[in-house]
Amino acid sequence: MIRALAFLFCLVVTPLAAEEVVAGLSRDEVRITANFDGSDILIYGAVKRNAPAATEPMEVIITVSGPAQTVNVRKKDWRLGIWVNTSAVEVDEAPSFYAVASSGALRDVLTRTEDLRHRISIPRAIRSVGAPSTVENAAEFTDALIRIRTANNLYQKLDHSVKLYDQTLFSTTIDLPANLVEGPYDTRIFLVRGGVVVDDYETVINVNKVGLERWIYDLAHQRPLIYGLLSLFIAIVAGWGASAIFRYIRF
Numbered sequence: 381m382i383r384a385l386a387f388l389f390c391l392v393v394t395p396l397a398a399e400e401v402v403a404g405l406s407r408d409e410v411r412i413t414a415n416f417d418g419s420d421i422l423i424y425g426a427v428k429r430n431a432p433a434a435t436e437p438m439e440v441i442i443t444v445s446g447p448a449q450t451v452n453v454r455k456k457d458w459r460l461g462i463w464v465n466t467s468a469v470e471v472d473e474a475p476s477f478y479a480v481a482s483s484g485a486l487r488d489v490l491t492r493t494e495d496l497r498h499r500i501s502i503p504r505a506i507r508s509v510g511a512p513s514t515v516e517n518a519a520e521f522t523d524a525l526i527r528i529r530t531a532n533n534l535y536q537k538l539d540h541s542v543k544l545y546d547q548t549l550f551s552t553t554i555d556l557p558a559n560l561v562e563g564p565y566d567t568r569i570f571l572v573r574g575g576v577v578v579d580d581y582e583t584v585i586n587v588n589k590v591g592l593e594r595w596i597y598d599l600a601h602q603r604p605l606i607y608g609l610l611s612l613f614i615a616i617v618a619g620w621g622a623s624a625i626f627r628y629i630r631f
Contacts, residue, residue, distance in 0.1 A: 399438075400428045401569050401581035410556060410565075410587045418558045421585060424551035425569060428453030433547055434573060439482065439489040440542045440550045441570040443500060444585065446534075447563035453521040468576060469521035473507040476561035478529075480505075481538035481552045491575035498570065502526055502535055533557045560587050 403425030410419050423442055427433075454468040457583055486501060495501050510521050529535040534557065543550040565585040570577050 387600065394434070396430045398429060399433075399571055400430075400579050401571055402426050402428050403569050403581050403583070405567070405583065405585065408583070408585055409584060410560070412560060412562065412587065412589045416558055419556045421554045421556065422520045422551065423554060423567065423569070425581070426548075426549050427571060428548070435575050438544070438547050439484055439572040440483045440544055441486070441490065441500060441504075441572060442469040442542060442554075443481075443566075443570075444479045445475040445505060445568075446476070446587075447475070447561050447565075448473045449476050449561070451476075451525060453525050455521070455618065460505045469505060469508065470614060471508040471522060471525060472493050474525060475505055476558070476563075477534050477565065478502055478505050479538060479554050480540040481536075483540070483542040483544045483550070485539045486537065489572055489575065490577075492609055494572075494575060496579050498568075498580070500568075500570065532559065534559070539570075556587075562587055562589055 400547055403423065406422035406424075407417075410421075413532040421444070423444075427438070452468055453471060460556045478500060480486065480500060490500060497506050499505050503522065503526065506522055506525070526535055528536075533555070536555070537553070542550055544550045563586075567583050567585055569581040571579045
């Protein structure tokens with residue numbers, strides 16, 4: 381009886397969320413085929429309100445995160461005329477792909493405290509806590525990882541890319557590159573007012589290999605001996621065929 385009264389009391393004193401995200405995707409599955417060269421996902425939605433909208437402007441932030449991986453980042457130095465690895469840091473958890481799109485500049489629409497709580501920005505999405513004590517400036521290794529993956533379009537910071545209509549409707553497009561890792565891609569949508577997250581929504585985009593790409597991947601991981609022999613056979617046939625063609629052209 382006491383528990384029931386306490387539950388009812390919580391319902392009375394806890395207000396319903398004034399604003400909630402209602403969202404959808406143009407597609408919730410991406411298929412990687414042999415000729416896959418990338419794709420794009422339209423993410424759209426609206427704000428459901430139980431009360432009049434606040435006077436403070438609303439902002440929307442959308443993130444798409446690929447499967448997390450452990451990454452070894454190595455630093456090379458020029459020693460005795462050659463490049464050698466001098467130090468390394470293991471990044472405990474880094475998304476294989478990460479895009480963060482916002483209706484404004486991310487640094488202006490989100491406080492650092494909220495970024496730390498929800499791990500929204502690219503640096504916050506990466507977890508690196510196991511740097512050796514002998515390595516100085518371990519943060520430089522994380523910065524290097526971000527720089528390399530940004531150059532390969534695997535990390536994307538997309539300020540002002542979320543279109544917001546009448547403080548109610550929103551949409552954005554996330555470009556997925558060709559070099560995707562297979563697995564679930566967590567998609568999050570945040571409503572922000574005054575730099576604080578007032579509501580969030582989560583869904584998943586599944587990225588899977590299909591067709592010939594799926595068959596080759598499964599063969600390489602489940603039947604490595606057969607995969608190696610088949611690769612060797614194809615190389616021999618290709619070499620013999622090229623040699624025969626050149627001999628024919630020569631004579």
